[in-house]
Amino acid sequence: MTVALRYLRESIAPLVPMRERTAVEASLGRALLEDVTALRNIPHYRASAVDGYALRATMTAGASPARPVRLSLETCQWVNTGGLVEPSFDAVVMVEDTSLDGSELLVSKAITVGANVRPPGDDVMRGQIIAREGDVVTPQHQALLRAAGVEGLLIRALPRTLYLPTGDEILPVSYEGPLPAGTVPETNSILLRGLFSRWGFPLTVGDIIPDDPARLRQALEKNMDAYDLLLVGAGSAKGKKDYTAEVFSSLGDLLFRWVRTRPGRPAMAARIKGKPVLCLPGFPMSSVVVAMGIVFPLLAHLQGLPAEEEKALSRALGSFGSEEGELLFAHSSPPGVEEWLRCQMIQIRGKTIVWPLPGGASSMRAMSEADGVAIIAEEKLECPKGMKILLHKSKEISLERRILFQGSNDPAVERLISPIRRLGCDMVMRSVGSVGGLAALSRGECHLAACHLIDPETQSYNDSYIVRFRGNAQWRRRQLFFRQQGLIVAKGNPKGISSVEDLARPDLSIVNRQPGAGTRVLLDYLLTEKNIAPSFVKGYDRQCITHLDAASRVAYGLADVALGIKMAAEAMDLDFLPITEEPYEIVYPEECHDHPGIVAFLEALEDQQWRAEIDKIGGYRWIC
Numbered sequence: 092m093t094v095a096l097r098y099l100r101e102s103i104a105p106l107v108p109m110r111e112r113t114a115v116e117a118s119l120g121r122a123l124l125e126d127v128t129a130l131r132n133i134p135h136y137r138a139s140a141v142d143g144y145a146l147r148a149t150m151t152a153g154a155s156p157a158r159p160v161r162l163s164l165e166t167c168q169w170v171n172t173g174g175l176v177e178p179s180f181d182a183v184v185m186v187e188d189t190s191l192d193g194s195e196l197l198v199s200k201a202i203t204v205g206a207n208v209r210p211p212g213d214d215v216m217r218g219q220i221i222a223r224e225g226d227v228v229t230p231q232h233q234a235l236l237r238a239a240g241v242e243g244l245l246i247r248a249l250p251r252t253l254y255l256p257t258g259d260e261i262l263p264v265s266y267e268g269p270l271p272a273g274t275v276p277e278t279n280s281i282l283l284r285g286l287f288s289r290w291g292f293p294l295t296v297g298d299i300i301p302d303d304p305a306r307l308r309q310a311l312e313k314n315m316d317a318y319d320l321l322l323v324g325a326g327s328a329k330g331k332k333d334y335t336a337e338v339f340s341s342l343g344d345l346l347f348r349w350v351r352t353r354p355g356r357p358a359m360a361a362r363i364k365g366k367p368v369l370c371l372p373g374f375p376m377s378s379v380v381v382a383m384g385i386v387f388p389l390l391a392h393l394q395g396l397p398a399e400e401e402k403a404l405s406r407a408l409g410s411f412g413s414e415e416g417e418l419l420f421a422h423s424s425p426p427g428v429e430e431w432l433r434c435q436m437i438q439i440r441g442k443t444i445v446w447p448l449p450g451g452a453s454s455m456r457a458m459s460e461a462d463g464v465a466i467i468a469e470e471k472l473e474c475p476k477g478m479k480i481l482l483h484k485s486k487e488i489s490l491e492r493r494i495l496f497q498g499s500n501d502p503a504v505e506r507l508i509s510p511i512r513r514l515g516c517d518m519v520m521r522s523v524g525s526v527g528g529l530a531a532l533s534r535g536e537c538h539l540a541a542c543h544l545i546d547p548e549t550q551s552y553n554d555s556y557i558v559r560f561r562g563n564a565q566w567r568r569r570q571l572f573f574r575q576q577g578l579i580v581a582k583g584n585p586k587g588i589s590s591v592e593d594l595a596r597p598d599l600s601i602v603n604r605q606p607g608a609g610t611r612v613l614l615d616y617l618l619t620e621k622n623i624a625p626s627f628v629k630g631y632d633r634q635c636i637t638h639l640d641a642a643s644r645v646a647y648g649l650a651d652v653a654l655g656i657k658m659a660a661e662a663m664d665l666d667f668l669p670i671t672e673e674p675y676e677i678v679y680p681e682e683c684h685d686h687p688g689i690v691a692f693l694e695a696l697e698d699q700q701w702r703a704e705i706d707k708i709g710g711y712r713w714i715c
């Protein structure tokens with residue numbers, strides 16, 4: 092991406108500074124093109140610097156705490172800080188140096204002429220320069236300028252940018268009714284508008300252009316003169332229906348096609364009539380990466396600002412700084428590609444830990460939940476667990492009050508995050524299964540874990556597993572609730588599924604959970620009870636990570652049945668055949684008991700609003 096940006100800078104000249112006059116109130120963040128002088132004094136009258144009494148200084152001669160001077164209240168005047176000092180007075184005595192005795196004022200301190208009186212222009216004199224060419228207007232500037240009588244400013248005009256979304260599959264976000272299969276709402280313009288607003292640049296969004304090269308060419312030709320930068324939101328940039336490169340080449344010079352970045356590879360750029368025209372990939376994260384890595388620094392270049400590569404990404408992300416952490420698990424990066432990882436981070440046992448979130452370039456949720464991005468250089472292939480990486484933060488994080496939850500997935504626990512945040516703390520979650528959570532806890536890689544693991548030998552839950560992973564450590568345990576596990580099937584149960592034995596039917600396929608998940612352990616136990624080998628269960632090796640993911644596979648016909656909780660079936664409007672009720676338990680180290688996040692978690696468990704929401708959903712029974 093660095094090379095692509097260099098091509099653009101070498102091929103596109105900065106804009107000739109354009110001037111515009113704007114009101115002071117609308118100038119925040121804009122660069123001044125001339126010095127600005129005050130049009131009036133601040134203050135523009137004699138103003139009191141204190142709360143006290145305006146009077147003639149000679150009247151206080153000889154005053155002291157031991158022998159205060161008595162003055163008639165008719166010879167002085169009360170004045171607040173900043174208040175007008177009338178011409179008949181030449182000083183103000185502080186209220187602390189006075190007392191009242193009936194209709195008389197007792198002054199215990201002698202003052203001189205001009206004491207505690209601010210003359211006109213004491214802060215700013217008319218004609219004084221109060222802002223200089225090149226200054227970026229701040230709220231402090233705005234207040235000062237208006238106080239000094241300045242109404243308008245000459246500022247540098249910002250680059251004008253047009254975004255043109257394209258694609259037959261793209262529909263306006265205002266589209267009414269269910270979205271047809273194969274279509275997506277046009278949300279990239281919302282992303283870009285937000286980014287441009289954060290950066291302080293204007294952005295115009297055009298109408299959606301269908302996959303028609305003539306229409307795209309027409310739109311570009313029509314708008315080239317009115318804008319300084321044109322962005323085209325395209326699909327894959329290499330599909331058979333994408334004519335962007337062809338159109339760019341027909342109108343100007345194609346500067347590059349594709350960049351060695353993941354996500355963001357399909358980006359391309361051209362110079363048309365001396366202006367930059369960029370194609371942004373269609374997937375949201377790809378589009379954001381190109382916007383932050385290329386578009387934002389290009390906007391600075393168009394303004395003639397110096398290239399500050401190290402600071403550009405921080406500013407593009409919102410200037411939340413960066414923080415180094417250790418990788419929670421090993422990561423393999425594709426060869427020859429600069430990879431942008433969406434990551435979260437926590438602090439535990441004095442170490443900052445960072446991990447990439449799952450999800451590809453199309454994952455909007457991972458993009459939203461990430462704390463920031465870590466950039467893996469193209470020459471780096473293997474990133475071992477514990478490797479130091481730098482996270483460029485996109486939000487403010489209070490690591491001291493945040494906890495990491497690893498273990499069994501449960502939608503009810505996911506709903507605890509908001510009550511925890513209302514208590515001033517935060518929780519992030521990784522669904523790694525019950526065994527994975529206990530293993531992470533034993534390695535000191537989370538603050539608390541959750542499990543629901545049946546022991547096939549004793550039919551008890553969790554005890555033997557916790558003993559195995561705990562070792563000599565001191566762990567606290569708490570059962571949260573019982574929840575119903577059963578078979579999730581299509582609405583109306585069209586396949587007539589009634590029991591675990593049906594899973595061996597050749598006309599049925601299931602979707603399973605990952606190894607180590609409590610639900611998978613339960614399924615194995617149930618199959619063993621019925622003497623059914625996994626090899627006789629079609630789809631046994633197909634895995635998903637969460638209950639809702641499993642239910643969605645059934646809802647969309649990708650599987651006939653899944654073992655899961657009632658809440659997931661209800662959420663996807665599916666039928667549920669109850670099989671058992673199991674305890675759901677959390678475990679955390681004794682040393683974390685006083686952690687603010689753990690304290691907030693335990694308090695949030697008593698949140699009545701949360702409990703009422705879970706009761707309404709159903710499928711749970713409270714321990715107490």
